[in-house]
Amino acid sequence: MPQDRVIGPGFYEQVYAVVATVPQGAVTTYGDVAGCLGSRTVARQVGWALAALREPEVPWHRVINSQGKISFRSDTPRASLQMDLLRKEGHTFGADGRLDQFASVRHAYAEQA
DNA sequence: CGTATGACTTTTA
DNA sequence: GTAAAAGCCATAC
Numbered sequence: 001m002p003q004d005r006v007i008g009p010g011f012y013e014q015v016y017a018v019v020a021t022v023p024q025g026a027v028t029t030y031g032d033v034a035g036c037l038g039s040r041t042v043a044r045q046v047g048w049a050l051a052a053l054r055e056p057e058v059p060w061h062r063v064i065n066s067q068g069k070i071s072f073r074s075d076t077p078r079a080s081l082q083m084d085l086l087r088k089e090g091h092t093f094g095a096d097g098r099l100d101q102f103a104s105v106r107h108a109y110a111e112q113a
Numbered sequence: 114c115g116t117a118t119g120a121c122t123t124t125t126a
Numbered sequence: 127g128t129a130a131a132a133g134c135c136a137t138a139c
Contacts (some may be wrong), residue, residue, distance in 0.1 A: 010135060011135090011137085012136095012137095029121090029122095030120080030121050030122080031121075031122060032120085032124095034122090034135095039134085039135085040121090040122065040123090040124080040134095041121095041133080041134045041135060042121095042134080042136075043122055043134090043135095044119060044120090044121045044122085044134075044136085045119090045121090045133070045134095045135060045136050045137080046120085047119075047120035047121060048118095048119065048120080048121095048135095048136070048137070049119055049120095049136090050120060050139085053117080060120085063120080064120090065120080065122085066121075066123090067123060071120040071121070072119085072120060073119070073120055073121090075120070077119085078120075082120090082123060093115040102121075102131055
């Protein structure tokens, strides 16, 4: 749902909408969200949207990469927060940083084409 | 309008 | 099984 002031761009809004659809205790991947939006090729832009995200109402921490790991390219502190949030949601991390229940709680988005 | 960047995914070695 | 390269698309300048 549209907030008072969305950042502006339309793609971001879609990403926020999809991510906000993810229930607590579940996780999703950029590719799935991207596929839900249209094409998986926009997976990068999904991460972009989350990077530019300012609304705390969007559970960005529930979005991880296809490897089931936390994605962080340049912002390490953000990853710590994400892991912490996921742990509070009841998720468990493996020794390699992979989400154990990733395959179980992962939200399967279908390409609406 | 063209160039540059990037919280990714998939394929190939 | 892991490691590296290419591809793709939207936003910013």
